[in-house]
Amino acid sequence: MPRFEAGTVWLAGAGPGDPGLLSLLTLAGLRRADRVVHDALIDPRVLALAGPGAVLEEWGKRGGRVSPRQDAITARLIELAGQGHRVLRLKGGDPLVFGRGAEEALGLAAAGVPFRLVPGITAGIGGLAYAGIPVSAGGVAGGVALVTGHGPDGALPDEIDRLALAPVLVVYMGLGHLAALSQRLIAAGRDPAETAALVEAAATPGQRVVETKVAALAEAAAAAGIKAPALVAVGPVVALRARLDWWRPETEG
Template structure:
C-alpha cells in the first residue's frame, strides 16, 4: 500500500508459513484498520468467519484461496478443532495465512485458542486487533461506553451458557455491580439472562438498547426497558447478530442520536 512514509512506519511482511490473526471490525469495510487491509492484500490463504462482510474479501489478491469457517449459533458449524487444523495445515504448506475474524480476534473471537494452537505447533503468528462490535455498534448508534455522569466501568459479556446454574449466578453478580453491561451473542438466551438480572437487583425499568446487524444496510436499533426486552425483541423481529446494551448509557441515545451524522 502506498501511504506517506513520514506518517506510517513500514508495514511488516507477511512471510510464508506465518499466520496473522486479524480483526475485520463490525462489518462496514470503512472501519477496517490499514494493517488489516495490508494483510488482506498480502495473504495466500484467507480463513474467515461468518460475520465478515463479503466486500472485505474483495480486497484479497486474485490468487488467494478463501475458506469459509463461520460459526453461527443454532446452525451447523465447523468445530474449533477443525478450524485450528485448517489454519495449521495451510501454514505448514508455507502459505501466508490470514485468519480473518469479525470484530477483534481477542474479544469473544477465540483468537486466544487459535494462537495457543499455533504456539504448540511452533508456527509464527501476528495479532492485528480490530474494532469490537460491543463498543463500535453502540458508539455509532449514539451510545457511549462510558460517561462521567453514568458509569465508571463497563462490562463486556458473551451470552453463552446462560441456562447453566453457575452461569446464571454469574449473570446475577454482574447485575449487582450496577455498571452497564454490553452483551454479545445473547438473543437466544435472553429469557434466562433477564431473569438472572432481575434476581441480581436490576430494575425492570433499566434502559436497554439492541443494535442488530450493526454498520450494515440492515441495521436496526431497538430502545426498550429490561422488563420489556424479551417481548419487544420478539415483537419487532430483532435478529442476530445483535449487541445489547443494558444500563444507564443506553438512555443516552435519545440525547445524542438525533444529532449524529448518518453514515
C-alpha cells in the same frame, strides 16, 4: 508495515462491519494473504478488499446451525501454514473478545506455527457507537462489562450474575436467552425499568436498534423480529441515544 512471511498466520480482527473500521494492519494482511480463512459474519465489502490472488475459505460458526468444530478450524490454519501459505485468519470484531482467537493462537503456538495477533474494534464498543450508544460517558457511567450470553454449554454463563450490576453491561450472543437474561439481571438487583437496547447487525447496512427496558428484552426482540447477530446494552448510556443517534447507513455507499 511488517512483512507477512510465508508459513505464518495473522489472527486479525475485521471490526463489527463497516470496512472503514479496519485497521491498516488488517487491510495490509488482506491484500497480502494467500489464504483468507474467515468467519461467516464478515461483511462482503471487507472480503472484497482481499488481494486478487487470495483464496477465501469460510470457516464460520453460526448459532443454531451446523458449524465447523473449533479444533478443525485450528487444524486448517496449521495445515495451510505448513504448506507455506501466508494465512489471514479474519474474525469479526476483535479476535480476542469472544472470538476464540486465544484458543487458535494457543493451537498455533503448540504446533510451532509463527503468528501475529492483530486487534480489531469489538462490536460491543464500535458497533454500539454506530448505534449512538457510548459505553461510557462522564457523569453518566464510568464502567462497562462485556460478557458473552452464550457459554460453552449454550446457556447463559455464570459471569452474568457476577457482572450484572456493572454501570453498563454489554451482552454478546445473548439473543436466544433474553427472557432468562432479564430474570437474572433483575434477580441480581438491576431495575426492571432500566433502559436497554437491542442492536442487530451493528455497523452494517442492516443495522437496527430497538430501545426497551430490562424486563421487556424478550418481548421487544420478538415484536421487532430482531435476528442474530445482536448485542444487548443495558445502562444509563442507552438514554443518550436520543441525542447521539448519528449514523444513517442508507446514505452511505
